[in-house]
Amino acid sequence: MITAAPRLGTLSSRTILPAPLPVRSALRGDAASLAALSRPFVRSGALRERSPSLYASDASDFLVVESNDGTLDGCLGLRVHPADPAGGRGPTGVLYNFCVAPRRQGCGLGGQLLRAALAKATAHSLDALFTATTGGGDLFLRYGFAPARAGLAPKAWANSLDPRRNSRVLARVL
Template sequence: MVAPSTPAAVSVRAARPADVPAIAELSARFAAEDLLLSRTPAQIAGRVGEFLAAVNEVRLMGCVGLSRRRRGLLLYNLCVAPDAQGQGIGALLVDHAGRVGAALGCRLLVAVSKHSGHWFVQQGFTELTARQMPAGWAHAFPPGRGSRLYVRPVTQPGFAEQSIYQNRTESRNL
């Protein structure tokens, strides 16, 4: 799992309501290419507490949504600004997601993507076939999208911001 070095000025934090317009704008670029499901700003605002944001001193550079599903933490809406790709920001987001998952007692990170699986494999994910998919995950595959399921173990606990997700995620009975 080799990732390019991430610029020191980039940090990952919980998304804030003020980040919604930037998340929506960034996500819309990928939805227009059919790489992400389209989400309105209102939909993102309703789930902003599930998002991590990769930011520098100027702007939001990437984001990922996290949704607990029993023993797994689903990563959704993972995207990095086109001009910031190749700098390790996506890997940084996945690493932080793993730490959140570990803090919540999840065993797996789960990603559903139409994009090339090569990047996910580089991040330690393994592609699962439909037959290998855990029960209850079929809902993550909208019919006809051609999405693939990727899983990897979470990282070890120790994420400094773990408590921001504890209350919101555990309160759901997913």
Template sequence: MHEGIAIRHARPEDMERVSSLSAPFVEAGQLVDRSLAQLGKAVDEFIVASHGGRLVGCAGTVPAGKSLLVYNLCIATEWQGRGVGRRLVEVAMGVGRSQGYRSVLAVSRYGGEWFEGLGFSRVIPSETRKEWRSLFRPGRNSGLYQLNLAAEHGKGPK
């Protein structure tokens, strides 16, 4: 992990940069397109990574039943491979634990192996809970990945 990376909750003035960070991934079909207005309404769901006052990564978190969903995870190209994404997901895991969620979820078209490297397991489509089915966008062919927090730390359900 690169020294000097700060992780914090997003502020309204960050959302334009979150939109800019997301744009190349949206264009590549890796992220769902969200307008600046949509991102602005979701500011309280986002955590950001910054270095020297510049945002270099972001992730949204939102409840999904008894799980916490990580979405819109993206890292500036020049910062990829330096542990920024891992750090954002670890913060999301901490939020999930502190708020009593059973698991952390991620929906991804391309990052399955990366999430598996963090301890997530792919959820078999036939075993997808009804409450999670709404997470999928038709035609995206995304996979659902889950990290069980309850089993990991012996905690009960939320």
């Protein structure tokens, strides 16, 4: 997972930022574009590799921002996990495959996607959100996430974490 801090030094009080593009739910037909957007982050080791067919089957998890030319500029997956009554936990969510095209980093697109994911999680009455990042997680921390033990997360997701990636688990109670 990648988060990029805004490049504050490049903006002046006269800088005109483009109007935010709407966040929408991904469609199965976005699978190839999701794979293409994610590819540079997979190469860098920040994201796990996923096939276009996996993006197609999981398309309903994704929120995306599409530029005016039809290119995807950012995406964020939100997988809902059912309640675990035995563990005393309500339904939770996991944020994954969060990426913003390098040309759009630093202009608020990541925050826009994260706010949309928080709204979707609230609409689903989730108790908490979890994520794992190989980076610093600054954006998540600014939005109320805090370091957490993987054992607090949905078991299937926690068990899927690759210890070689040295990911940091973050959580936010909703």
